[in-house]
Amino acid sequence: MAMDAVVNTRCGTLRGTEADGIRTFLGVPFAAPPTGANRLLPPQPVQPWPGIRDATDYGDSPPQVAPPVSAGFDWDTGLSGGDCLNLNIWTPSAAAAGAGGPGTAGLPVMVWIQGGAFEVGSTAAYDGRNFARDGVVCVVINWRVGADGFLFLDDGHANVGLLDQVAALEWVRDNIADFGGDPGNVTVFGESAGAMSIGVLLSIPRAEGLFRRAILQSGAAHHVLPALAAERIGRSLAEKLGVPQTREAIAAVPVKRLLTAQTELKTELLAHPDPEHWGHDVVASLMPWQPVIDGDVIPRRPIDRIAAGAGAHVNVIVGTNTEDWKLFLAITGVLARVTEEGLSGTDSIEGFPPPASYGLPVRAALEAYRAHYPGATPGDLLAAVQTDWWVRIPAIRLAEAHSNAARTTGAGTYMYEFAWAAPGLGAVHALEVPFVFDTLDTNARLFGPLLGENPPQELANAMHAAWVSFATTGDPGWPGYEPASRATMRFDVTQDVVNDPRSWERAQWEGIR
Numbered sequence: 219m220a221m222d223a224v225v226n227t228r229c230g231t232l233r234g235t236e237a238d239g240i241r242t243f244l245g246v247p248f249a250a251p252p253t254g255a256n257r258l259l260p261p262q263p264v265q266p267w268p269g270i271r272d273a274t275d276y277g278d279s280p281p282q283v284a285p286p287v288s289a290g291f292d293w294d295t296g297l298s299g300g301d302c303l304n305l306n307i308w309t310p311s312a313a314a315a316g317a318g319g320p321g322t323a324g325l326p327v328m329v330w331i332q333g334g335a336f337e338v339g340s341t342a343a344y345d346g347r348n349f350a351r352d353g354v355v356c357v358v359i360n361w362r363v364g365a366d367g368f369l370f371l372d373d374g375h376a377n378v379g380l381l382d383q384v385a386a387l388e389w390v391r392d393n394i395a396d397f398g399g400d401p402g403n404v405t406v407f408g409e410s411a412g413a414m415s416i417g418v419l420l421s422i423p424r425a426e427g428l429f430r431r432a433i434l435q436s437g438a439a440h441h442v443l444p445a446l447a448a449e450r451i452g453r454s455l456a457e458k459l460g461v462p463q464t465r466e467a468i469a470a471v472p473v474k475r476l477l478t479a480q481t482e483l484k485t486e487l488l489a490h491p492d493p494e495h496w497g498h499d500v501v502a503s504l505m506p507w508q509p510v511i512d513g514d515v516i517p518r519r520p521i522d523r524i525a526a527g528a529g530a531h532v533n534v535i536v537g538t539n540t541e542d543w544k545l546f547l548a549i550t551g552v553l554a555r556v557t558e559e560g561l562s563g564t565d566s567i568e569g570f571p572p573p574a575s576y577g578l579p580v581r582a583a584l585e586a587y588r589a590h591y592p593g594a595t596p597g598d599l600l601a602a603v604q605t606d607w608w609v610r611i612p613a614i615r616l617a618e619a620h621s622n623a624a625r626t627t628g629a630g631t632y633m634y635e636f637a638w639a640a641p642g643l644g645a646v647h648a649l650e651v652p653f654v655f656d657t658l659d660t661n662a663r664l665f666g667p668l669l670g671e672n673p674p675q676e677l678a679n680a681m682h683a684a685w686v687s688f689a690t691t692g693d694p695g696w697p698g699y700e701p702a703s704r705a706t707m708r709f710d711v712t713q714d715v716v717n718d719p720r721s722w723e724r725a726q727w728e729g730i731r
Contacts, residue, residue: 223311227393230267235274239311240350243397245277248389249303249382252362257469258369260378261303261385277304279340280362281473283481305359305386306341308350309397323398326405326689329390329429330358331383333410333437333648336508337364337480348656352686355399359386361415364480365455365468368507370448373465376512380422383415387428405431405689409651411508413437413536417616418509420529421520431533431692433685435654436542436647438612439520439619440731441508447497448510451483458482480507491571502571502607521612525619530627533692534620535685536613537634537706543604545646545668553597561596586726606723611731614724617699630692633699634707635719638677641670650709656682674711681709 223236225243234243249261256262280302310325328349332339339360346356360382361367367379391401406429408416416432417439419425443451453463458479461467468476483506491501500506509516517523524530547553561584587599594602613633621631636650643649649668652658656678658669684707688694696715697705704718718724 224270225396227396228266229264229393231270232273233270234307236311240347241307241309241311241397242347243273243307243309244275245304246273246307247277247301247304248359248386251301252303252366252378253300258366258378258465259375259469260381264303264389276306276342277360278302279342280360280364281366281477282334282338282363283477283484302360302362303382303385304341305357305389306344306346307355307357307397308346309355309399310350310353312398324395324400324403325353325355325398326403326686327355327357327390327394327399327401328405328407328685328689329387330356331361331406331408331412331415332358333408333412334363335505336368336379336411336414337484337505339363339411344651345655345657345660348682349686352682354686354689355394355397357386357390357394359383361386364507365476368448368510369452369455369465369468370443370445370510370512371452371463371465372445372449372512375465376448376510377515380415380418380509380515381424383419384424384428387419387425391428402430403689404429405433407433407435407654407685408437409435409648410437414439414441415509417524417612418442418516418520420532420534420620421523422516422528424515429532431535431689432529433535433688434537434613434616435650436538436609436613438536438609438616439524440612440615441503441505442516442519443499443508443510444497445510445512447499450495450497451500451506454483455479504571521615521619524616525623527623529620530623531629533630533632533688534616534624535632535634535688535694536616536620537636538605538609538613539636539645539647539649541601541605541639541644542609542647544598544601544644545648547597547601547604548643548646553595553601556597556600558596561600583726590722606727607731610720610723611727614720615731617704618701621699621701631699632688632694632696632707633705634694634696634709635716636681637708637710638674640668643668650681653678653681653709654685677709677711680713 220235220237223234223241225232232243234241247264249264278301330344341358341360344358346358349356362379362382370376394401406416413434414437416434456463459471493501617631617633637645639645640649658673658678684694696707699705706716706719708714708716
């Protein structure tokens with residue numbers, strides 16, 4: 219039976235719940251509501267509140283478009299609202315109570331940054347109680363997505379969704395001791411766009427010192443837009459809204475109309491992915507809203523800054539799933555319909571970027587993949603190319619860059635591959651998340667349909683324990699990644715370390731990605 223749990227923070231008192239040795243605090247504000255005068259602007263400090271604030275229900279999610287079929291399942295978009303800069307906390311009861319007084323437990327802290335193509339997302343899909351069960355204070359954060367988070371007009375404001383993440387980490391630094399956590403031992407972990415965000419956070423000055431460790435799941439440090447391409451998107455949005463290309467004018471548009479215009483823009487991009495109109499980077503990713511190299515928040519490409527030493531003091535795990543991008547082809551039905559002729563064309567394939575956009579000489583690339591995978595279907599070949607372009611090669615490049623830069627700091631670099639195959643699908647995108655959270659029995663909201671009837675609990679035990687070990691000590695339990703051996707932990711029903719498991723793919727993309 220749940221009981222009340224009360225914690226004092228710098229901004230006021232929170233009342234959450236306590237059950238089974240875990241205290242839970244939901245919908246905790248880390249910044250002021252981004253509405254009214256704050257709309258489309260960087261996050262502002264949360265204002266103290268009088269009395270006791272209820273923290274027993276999920277807070278608002280950020281305004282967002284309806285997710286496409288390819289994004290997965292239930293994203294709880296109905297929770298969208300104005301007071302969306304909030305987070306959820308799970309902590310062991312004894313730590314939050316403070317056996318020696320509040321804030322004395324000094325437990326490791328893990329902060330989850332969710333994915334969703336920088337367009338959708340909801341904290342309600344993630345339950346951190348099993349991290350708390352195992353001695354970790356787990357935090358799951360919201361951040362603005364779509365135009366609300368990544369509108370770029372070259373007006374002195376950029377990447378406000380990324381700044382939301384920074385503000386949440388600053389809140390953790392300033393308040394997490396009251397929940398039993400150690401603000402000096404914070405691990406950020408995230409998947410897909412969340413992992414891509416972490417790749418940026420590793421590289422930018424504003425995030426320095428806010429976390430000690432980082433885990434990037436199916437995302438790395440390549441996905442950012444140049445300013446010119448991002449400004450084209452902002453101009454196109456203003457034109458669709460029929461307003462001047464100013465932040466003030468766009469902020470005055472009702473939320474529903476703004477979301478409708480974003481949907482119209484994305485539909486147009488998918489129907490006519492012309493690099494001359496949108497820019498190569500937008501057409502290659504088909505993500506109009508993502509972090510922007512603005513010269514201030516993001517000085518230059520994250521992977522280049524990491525190679526030059528940014529984030530070299532942070533311990534890093536980075537990895538992907540074996541058939542990552544096959545998910546999107548499979549659940550939209552494209553996997554079975556793509557043909558050899560389609561692969562060699564220059565048009566987009568039913569809502570996916572044209573093969574030419576991936577940067578390889580198309581005919582040579584397909585011939586190379588076909589020769590290396592002689593039994594693969596055209597759909598499987600496309601999935602392999604997309605997996606490599608989107609996540610696998612960027613993950614390898616991040617591991618290479620970080621391990622080289624960290625030689626002088628002693629920070630560790632580790633790599634993994636999640637290889638357990640979902641029934642009828644394979645080891646696809648996002649499949650590892652319920653294993654990481656150890657929520658195979660309860661995480662049916664977003665990931666359950668992928669898991670089948672009897673997903674292996676022993677794999678969840680191993681992966682969850684590795685993440686907890688890394689957050690606690692910096693060591694996940696397998697050898698570090700270095701160019702000589704490229705040790706990679708392969709997670710399946712059994713686990714083993716494989717050296718350089720993707721050498722062929724790595725060589726194919728050398729100098730290209």
